[in-house]
Amino acid sequence: MDRQQHILDLTGDFVASVNREFGIEYINHSGRTLLGIAVNHDLHAEPLYVPQFHDSATWQRLAEDIFPQVVDQGQWSGQLTLHALDGETVPILMKLLPYLDETGEVSGFTAIGHDLRLRQALQTQQAMAERILDSTIEGIMVTDSAARIQRVNAAFTQITGYQSDDVVGKTPKFLRSNHHQQSFYDLMNASLQESGRWQGEVWNRRKSGELYLQWMSISALRDDRGCISHFVSIFHDLTEMRAKEAEIELLAFSDPLTGLGNRHKLNQALKHQLKRDQQRSGAHLALLCIDIGQLSPINDRFGMKGGDELIKCQAERLNKRLGRDLHLYRLVGDELVALMVDITDPADVARYASDCIRQLQEPVFLNGEAIRMSPAIGIALSPKDATESDVLLSNAQTAMLAAKQQGRDSYHFYDEALSCEMRQRLMLEQQLRLAVKSGASMGLELYLQPKVHLGSRQLAGAEVLLRWQHPEKGMISPAEFIPLAEESRLIVHLDRWVFEHTCKLLSHWQQQGFVLPALSINLSARQLQEPDLVEWCQAVIHEYGLSASMIELEITETAFINLSDSVLDQLTTLRSAGFHLALDDFGTGYSSLTYLRRLPLDVVKIDRSFVADISQDARATTLLRGVMQLLHELDFSVVAEGIETTEQAELLQQIGCRLGQGFLYYRPMPIDEFVGLLDQK
Numbered sequence: 001m002d003r004q005q006h007i008l009d010l011t012g013d014f015v016a017s018v019n020r021e022f023g024i025e026y027i028n029h030s031g032r033t034l035l036g037i038a039v040n041h042d043l044h045a046e047p048l049y050v051p052q053f054h055d056s057a058t059w060q061r062l063a064e065d066i067f068p069q070v071v072d073q074g075q076w077s078g079q080l081t082l083h084a085l086d087g088e089t090v091p092i093l094m095k096l097l098p099y100l101d102e103t104g105e106v107s108g109f110t111a112i113g114h115d116l117r118l119r120q121a122l123q124t125q126q127a128m129a130e131r132i133l134d135s136t137i138e139g140i141m142v143t144d145s146a147a148r149i150q151r152v153n154a155a156f157t158q159i160t161g162y163q164s165d166d167v168v169g170k171t172p173k174f175l176r177s178n179h180h181q182q183s184f185y186d187l188m189n190a191s192l193q194e195s196g197r198w199q200g201e202v203w204n205r206r207k208s209g210e211l212y213l214q215w216m217s218i219s220a221l222r223d224d225r226g227c228i229s230h231f232v233s234i235f236h237d238l239t240e241m242r243a244k245e246a247e248i249e250l251l252a253f254s255d256p257l258t259g260l261g262n263r264h265k266l267n268q269a270l271k272h273q274l275k276r277d278q279q280r281s282g283a284h285l286a287l288l289c290i291d292i293g294q295l296s297p298i299n300d301r302f303g304m305k306g307g308d309e310l311i312k313c314q315a316e317r318l319n320k321r322l323g324r325d326l327h328l329y330r331l332v333g334d335e336l337v338a339l340m341v342d343i344t345d346p347a348d349v350a351r352y353a354s355d356c357i358r359q360l361q362e363p364v365f366l367n368g369e370a371i372r373m374s375p376a377i378g379i380a381l382s383p384k385d386a387t388e389s390d391v392l393l394s395n396a397q398t399a400m401l402a403a404k405q406q407g408r409d410s411y412h413f414y415d416e417a418l419s420c421e422m423r424q425r426l427m428l429e430q431q432l433r434l435a436v437k438s439g440a441s442m443g444l445e446l447y448l449q450p451k452v453h454l455g456s457r458q459l460a461g462a463e464v465l466l467r468w469q470h471p472e473k474g475m476i477s478p479a480e481f482i483p484l485a486e487e488s489r490l491i492v493h494l495d496r497w498v499f500e501h502t503c504k505l506l507s508h509w510q511q512q513g514f515v516l517p518a519l520s521i522n523l524s525a526r527q528l529q530e531p532d533l534v535e536w537c538q539a540v541i542h543e544y545g546l547s548a549s550m551i552e553l554e555i556t557e558t559a560f561i562n563l564s565d566s567v568l569d570q571l572t573t574l575r576s577a578g579f580h581l582a583l584d585d586f587g588t589g590y591s592s593l594t595y596l597r598r599l600p601l602d603v604v605k606i607d608r609s610f611v612a613d614i615s616q617d618a619r620a621t622t623l624l625r626g627v628m629q630l631l632h633e634l635d636f637s638v639v640a641e642g643i644e645t646t647e648q649a650e651l652l653q654q655i656g657c658r659l660g661q662g663f664l665y666y667r668p669m670p671i672d673e674f675v676g677l678l679d680q681k
Contacts, residue, residue: 020107025043054082070106075097079091092115093116094112096109096110097112139236143231148169148170177211192231212238216235260329284381288339288352288396317359337396350379350411353379357377360373378398378403380396432490448670452660460659463519463554506550507544509675522555529566554584581602586607608662610627638656640657644664
């Protein structure tokens, strides 16, 4: 008997025997672990009964239906839910058998059960992977080793027109356009067999017969023996992108959304009209800068499509009100410009501005809901306020800002007093321009926010941040001077100031004998467009005697919305030079698998908005778990940003995140304070 019990204890399934009074006479080691029964618990001295491990409804079902069925039919099998002694709910696939005494009467029951939690978890993970595949904008096709299609996602159907039932079991040859010669496919297959990868542009044919250009990446998957078992193709339709590029070039002077003239067209018209007015005495011109309302809440609620629809509707309304001497342009976003010529009385401009406001205040219906906007209009007159096109437009925008600050739903004429605030802003820009020059002492400082290993809280590196302790104004928020730098193109100089001073700091620490942490530096979208970026970065690290691997360059997701080949080349060269590359704020912009596939990345940083939601929204946790699984399988290192609570940190660890940063651990700190951490380390 001891040998039999030993064998039963070795099995991973639940095994127990129960008498006719439903007292547990025996339960193996796996059953004790599953139900929370101590190994040394004596069932004779302290009896346990079946009802203790079920809720009342389940026990009633057992007593009235299941156990009688076992007695009558000799067995029962099905799924039950047990409640362990610690309260945990355990789904079990159970089989019940009777055992008989010498007289042939049922004297008890044997229960054999299998824990379903692992199976359910695997099913959940599989379902999540399916949802991720079906939600991506890239077409995905999975074939076996003989190139017979086994699986396609929803984007495949959307791009090609073929449903899953149309293609499963076929080879991808039916997609061919006859645009490529056989040698093209021979080279593709040779690359897959040799390196397991191929990527490039391919002309294929949709179900409708239409030709289209796609970017395709094919990877070969191998089994445990090293043999190719599957091929995975991921592709993105380039047709629309190329068409848009041609359209942009064709419509260089038109706004594609509204059909109005764009900023270039406005500049041309203004210069022409101002030159014409200079030759005519008594001629006047008015420029009205029109903010149609606060568009951000509309985009948040209805998406960018809803915002575009609203802009288009409002532009059409104003266009219908224009007279012979009025011209309307779209400057940027929700900002329109009306040009009025041959003005004899400023009251006419005021009347038109009032009419515009009334028109823009009328409700716009989005998804059946009435939306009312609060417009603001700024007016500048020529020659009174300016005789140059750039100055006149700037003055009209200044007047528009004043109208917005007064509560909107109004118009405002430009005057000198209103430009005071703008002059202050310009002065700040000039001081920032001086601050980034070599040897300047205008208060720019490096701050460091540590990154940590979530499990041990040990230092894992730091992100370099910029702060401005202005000698007169005190600490100026980055939210104030960074946008100013971006607007004025100072951001390129600011980025390089941070890079060079970070290298100087690392060199100083290296000379002091510190174990150097990995430091992350943010690169702006404008910086990536600088043709000398790679050479400049290499020259600086060489000057300070550093290795490129000491520095991680962070690029925000939004920098790649219009990813050009030159930017991709810059990133590839930077990585080849030894720099680590990180995709910052992942999940806030155009989260496309194209970036993860095309960009030479090492690290993906999960945005704080993801992290903030996981402790409150189960769906956010599920989504992030899927993202983490995908990123790990793509061999990216992952860092979670904005961790503020212990609960967030624990959840992140549970779903596989190992690195993070946030106020739970450290706030951004001056260099001296961070050096203290290095000393501790």
